[in-house]
Amino acid sequence: MRWRAVPAVLATVMVWACAPEIPERDAPVERVEAIFDPSTSTIPLPNDAALQEGRLPALEGAGDATAAGQFAEFLTQLSGWLPSTPIEIPFSGELNEETLTEENIRFYRFEGDLEPLEIASIEALDSEGEGPVFVRVTPADPVVRGEQYAVVVTRDVEGANGEAVSEPPAIFFAASEEPLVDENGEPALDVLNDPENPGQAAQLEGLRQLLAPLFEAAEGEGIARDQVVMAFRWTVSPDPSALFDPVTAQVPLPNTAALDPDGTFPDSAGCFVDENSANGVLDRYLAGLSGWPASTPITLPLSAPIDPTDIGDDDVQLYRWLDDGSFERVDDVAVTYLEEQTDRCTGAVSPGYSLVLTPAEPLGDRERYFAFATRAIGGDGQGILPDVPMFMGMQPYPVVDESGSSLVGNFSDEQAQGMAGIQASISPMMAYLEEELGLTYEDMAAVWGWGTWSDTFVVFDPTVGSIAFPNAFLIDSETGQVNLPVPEGADPLTEGIINLLNQRRGFSTTAPGWIPVDGEVDPSTIDEDALVMASVAGFSPRVLPQEEYSVSYDPEWGHLVVEPTVPFAEGLQHAGIVTTSMLGTNGRPVQPTAVFALLRSTYPLANEAGESQVYLLDDATAVALEEARTAYSRLFTLAVVLPGGGFEREEIATAWAFTPEDPALLLQQTRARAMAALDVRGAVVAERFCDNELPNCNNDPYFEELSADTFAHPTSAGTQVDVSNLEAIYSGGEYDSVLVASPLGDVADPQDASARVGVTVMLPRAEQDAGDCVAPFDVVISQHGLGGNRWGGALMTANEVAAFPSCKATVAIDLPLHGGRSTAATSLHPAEAIPTSGAGFLTSDLIASKVNFMQASIDLFVLSRLIVGEAGASGLTPLFADTPYSGEELFSGAIGFVGQSLGGIVGVPFVTLEPAVDTAVISASGGRLTWILEGDDAGPSTIGGPILDALAGLGAVPGTFAFIRTMALVQWTADVIDPFAFAPFTTDRPRQNLAYDAGSDTFGPVTGDLCEETSECPEGWSCEAVSSDVDRCVELLPANQVMLQMASGDRTVVNRATEALALALGVSLDDTTFEDAPHSFLSTLNPTAEGFEAGQCAREQMGAWLASGMSGVAELPASLSASACLAQ
Structure with a gap:
């Protein structure tokens, strides 16, 4: 404040109205003089000589409806000087600034004796050529309320001309050791006996008495009276007040006014911001956050003690500022009065007074609050006063004009602008207080507002399991296995899935992962720079292109969801980072949580002795995080060298790493176990039903020679099937498969009904118009879909692949729980369709369903072993004993595969791991089994709907994050049988058998x-x-040649699942997508049924693909593209 601008009203309370007549003194005319001139209001300030009955005088305009008038009125309530009053001494001319030293201008605490105090600076202020020169003294430490101070200036201060500065008349007389009036109040000096100023001697005597203790104390300091050119003393206001003093950082907290201009936490709030240490890393992190921690104690500092019993129930209140602009009182707030303060950096305890507000319920992040205290907390009388910046912020009149210039002469533009900022921030609160509670600024000691952290945080909190997933943190370091916690109260399905996954030694290649976020993300900032995925081989990271993964986000989820669009490479460490180029909805970069900020530190969090090096961490926590920090250091090193420029530590809001396991290994090991069981068994051959049920197999009802070109479909009433290229059918075969005994891939070989599989074989016609087919025949395994049976599977394929010159035999089996293996079937070879075929194969018991998928693939592996046979003799050949075909080898051992729908889903893992197969046609199938269940934007699939309903009953409702998490665990569980996970090995990257x-x-x-x-x-x-x-x-297992067919708009296996499989296989759907065809178009054999034309073209595609692929390179003629074929 520019106290030297105090109006001339001060002159009426100073020592005289006009300058007294004094004798001439020996002094050069040009000598610079210290000024003590009340007539021009030019005196050293602050100065108790200017007080009026112990209070500051009422200035001109006090009480006017202006900010200046309100300030003037406020000053009259003070009994002393404001701590913020600058110490300024006026001189009549320019000074030799080299003589402005602490020796020549001394600053003291004055309590009877003089206690020298350090001075931070002494500077002569620019007078701009007019008026006096003011010397400003700035103490090293702020003055303390209620204490007295003094300044003494000696004659060693020189003017610019080198002459010693002289004292003003008032100080000349005040230095007298003798009274200036006698016992009758008359002047003791003739010079003071002036009839025109009869009271001047008494007034000067008042000044002498005020300064006498100071002169006496100065003499004790070795300063003679005649060496003093200026002396003054003052009392800092002892009035109890609610502090708002930015200089000493004593302001109500938390407080928007205490933040940096950009809204972030102030550097001054940290203890170690400038340190190159882990503590420095933490404090610099905190200083970069926007708003206040919700846990910040709500504190109102006070300048003096109060009686807490004076605090009424409504004198101190806390409000939540709602999004609609209204206010809601926070109930149940405890108000505690403290008489000590603890330095949070040093722990030192010192006297200090404050009120602390503690709500019963914790405050929330991204919320706004305000609090207030009335003057009544100071008791009777005027109570407790606001500090000046607080008062000026609460009073309703402008403090600055439109250009930002101060409207109160006592304040600089900068000071006034700060007060205007307070005024703007609390004006809604002040309006609320007056309108709703009837309280005006004159009733208030303090009103302050703040917002809790408004940043969006990328969460990393291992203590509660809230971390990016999948994550190497979830691998048990001792066992090497996944260690997912089972949530308390988890339903049996979730518990079973997690227990099963905890047997794994790595993570999924196909399941989505997620990154928890606290707060909302601006979706427009989620791009390739904001979330980066990479795979790491050694020290050579490969940034995954955006085509290989997708990022989705919904504020309701509280997570970013990352989903691979092609499977992650198994066995390679993968890493992800979220960078600060991603923004929250407040427009600021997303922030790491404090723990992750410490993991970014290049400084240790604990020393070798296990002692914490971070003030907020205990030793045990610091040691644990130090291990994590060391582990993370490689990630940060790799982030810097990422292709495209890399990222520094400070740019990373979170990072995580995980290693996907080989999804095909479990089924491959299960197959190996099954093959070993077959080795123990000996010969692996098919048997005829009649061998066990009839005295002999003469006239076997399951063998049929075909003479006509059509055949009545046994399980599709009314359908006549084209069999013009077929010669014979054997439908009563069966064999013992190997039983999958557990979801972990254990097997058993009971060789009983539990593992018995029915088989049908169809032979090509020997004499055809185009040429003759001659045994041995290559074999095509044709697998039916969900709810079907082996008759449907065989007939959809057999006639097409039997045509000359392909001349292939077809073999079909029932999937588990289908056809003759249905729970309702009474025979492996039912004479008609079983209505409940497929029931129980795919249910909400997803672990049991997984075993069914594994069993289906094992049945096909055993079938292949049977077809190939031993020593050139196929295990299918015994089915044709006692027929015209006995005695000749009918089958070559070369195998192709056709799978429709579910048949294709179990077929992709089969062809991937079966060394005898290298060509396949997969129709109306897909990958990502969870996608098949979920469906698409149009809704769930027809097979997924009932399962999703069951999951919803367990709390996993589509559209929620709980659903995403559940389906991720399901997908991870299904990796081991999912075509999408197997696809990279199917057509490329062949494996060892x-x-x-x-x-x-x-x-x-x-x-x-x-x-x-x-x-x-x-x-x-x-x-x-x-x-x-x-x-x-x-x-080595062969790289398969795969053709994939799709029906556009398929609601059973939705297109996105088929497209995902195509992408993973690296095959195109351009020529094999059939518009508006039904899901089961490949097996639509009735010429009058919808989809027959599409089915006929699809079967022709199948025949051409298998014929070319099983003899060399698979090709699809252009004439057989879906569009060209259907146009014919």
């Missing part, structure tokens, strides 16, 4: 002869090291 050694319970590659190079091995084998010193030929 796997064998199982039951004796040692170990797995290893199928090996052959010793070798030195691959050229010595059979085709499809590779020479590889099988031990440290032995190389052998190792069997």
Whole structure:
């Protein structure tokens, strides 16, 4: 405040009205003089000589309806000087600034004795050539309310001309050791006996008495009276007040006014902001946050003690400022009076007075609050006063004009602008107080508002499991297995899934993951720079292109969801980062949580002795986080070298790493176990039903020679099927499969009804118009869909692949719980369709369903083993004993595959791991089993609806994050049988074939002869090291040639699931998508049924693909593209 601008009214309370006549003194005319001139209101300030009965005088305009008038009125309530009053001493001319030293201008605490105090600076203020020169003294430490201070200026201060400065007349007389009036009040000096100023001697005597203790104390300091050119003393106002003092950082907290201009936490609030240490990292992080922590104690600092019993129930209140602009009182707030304050940086305890507001319920993030205290908390009388900035913020009149210039002469533009900021921030609250509670600014000691953290945080809190998922933090370091916690109160399905997943040693290649966020994200800022995924081989990270994963977000989820669009590469560490280029809805970068901010630190969080190096962490927590920090250091190193420029630590809001496991390994090991069981069994051959049920197999009813070109479909009434290329059917075959005994891939070989599978075989017609078909025939396994049976599976394929020159036989089996294996079936070979075929295969018991899928694939592996046979003799051949075909080898052992719908879903894992198959047609199937259940934007699929309803009953409702999380766990569980997860190995990246050694319970590659190079091995084998010193030929699984067909608009297997599978397989759907065809178009064999034309074209595609692929390179003629074929 510019106290030197106090109006001339001060002159009426100073020592005289006019300057007294004094004797001439020996002094150069040009000598600079210290000024003490009340007539021009030019005196040193602050100064108790200007007080009026212990209070500041009423200034001109006090009480006017202006900010200046209100301030003037406020000053009359003070009994002393404001702590913020600048210490300024006027001189009559320019000074030699080299003499403005602490030796020549001394600053004291004055309580009878003088206590020297340090001075931060002494500077001569620019007078701009007019008026006096003011010297400002700035103490090193702020003055304390209620205490007295003094300044003494000695004659060693020089003017610019080098002459010593002289004292003003008032100080000359005030330095007298003798009274200036006698006992009768008459002047003791003739010079003071002036009839025109009869009271001047008494007034000067008053000044002498005021300063006498100061002169006496100065003499004790070695300063002679005649060496003093200026002396003054003042009392800092002791009035109890609600502090608002930015200089000492004593303001109500939390407080918007205490934030930096950009709304972030002030650096001054940190203890270690400038330190190169973990503490510095933490404090710099806190200083970058917008708003206040919700846990900040709500504190109103006071300048002096009060009686807490004076505080009424409504004298201190807390309100929540709602989004609609209204206010809601926060009930049940405890108000505590404290008489000590603790330095949060040093822990030092010192006297200090404050009120602390503690609501019963914690405050929330991203909320606004305000609090107030009335003057009544100070008791009777005027109570407790507001501090000046607070008062000026509460009073209703403008403090600055439109240009930002101060409208109160006592305040600089900068000071006034700060007060205007307070005024603007609390004006809605002041209006509410007056309109709703009848309280005006004159009733208030303090009103302040704040917002809690408004930033959006990317959450990393391992203590409650709120971290990015999947995450290496969830791997048990001792067992190497996943360690997902089972939520308290989890339903049996969730508990079972989690327990099953906790047997895994890595994460899913296909399931979505997520990153928890606290607050809302601006969706427009979610791009390739905001969320980056990479795979890491050694120290060579590969940034995943956006085509390989998608990011979705809904504020209701509280998570960012990351979903691979092609499977993650198994066995490679993957890493993800969220960067600060992602913004929250407040327009600021998303922020890490404090724990992750510490993980970014390049400084240790604990020392070698296990002692915390972070003031907010105990030793145990610091040690645990130090281990994590060390583990994360590699991630941060890799982030810097990411292709495209990389990211520094401070740009990363969170990071996570995980390693996906090999999704095909479990089924491959299960297959290896099954093959080992077959090895123990011996011969693997099909049997005829009649061998067990009839005395002999003469006139076997399951063998039929075909003479006509059509055949009545046994399980589709009224359908005549074209069999013009078929010669014979055997439908009464069966074989013992190997039983999948657990979802972990254990197997059993009971060789009883539990593992018995019915089989149908169809042979091509020997004599056809285009040429003759000659045995042995290649074989196509044709697998039906959900709810179907092996008759439907065989007939949709057999006639087309039997046509010359393809001449292939067709083999079909019932899927588990289908056809003759249905729970309602009384025979493996029912004479008609079973209405409940497929019931129980895919249900909300997803673990049991997973086993059914595994069983279906194992049945196909055993079937392939049976077809290939031993020593060139197929295990299918015995089915045709006692028929015209007995005695000849009918089957070559070369196998192709056709799978429709569910048949294709179980078929992709089968063809991926079966060495005898390298060509396949998959129709109306898809990948990502959870997508097949979920459906698409049009709703759930026809097979998924009932399952989703069951899951909703467990709390997983579509559209919620609980649903996303549940389906992610389901997808992870299903990885081991999902075509989408197997697809990368199906058409590319062929694997080693796997064998199982039951004796040692170990797995290893199928090996052959010793070798030195691959050229010595059979085709499809590779020479590889099988031990440290032995190389052998190792069997590789073939890369399959796959054609995938789709019906546009399919509601059973929705298109997005088929498209996902196509992308993962690397195949195109351009020529194999049939518009408006029914889901089961491939098996639509009735010429009058909807979809027959599409089915006929699809079967022709199938025939051409298998014929070319099983003999070489698979090709689809342009004439058979879906559009061209249907146009014919």
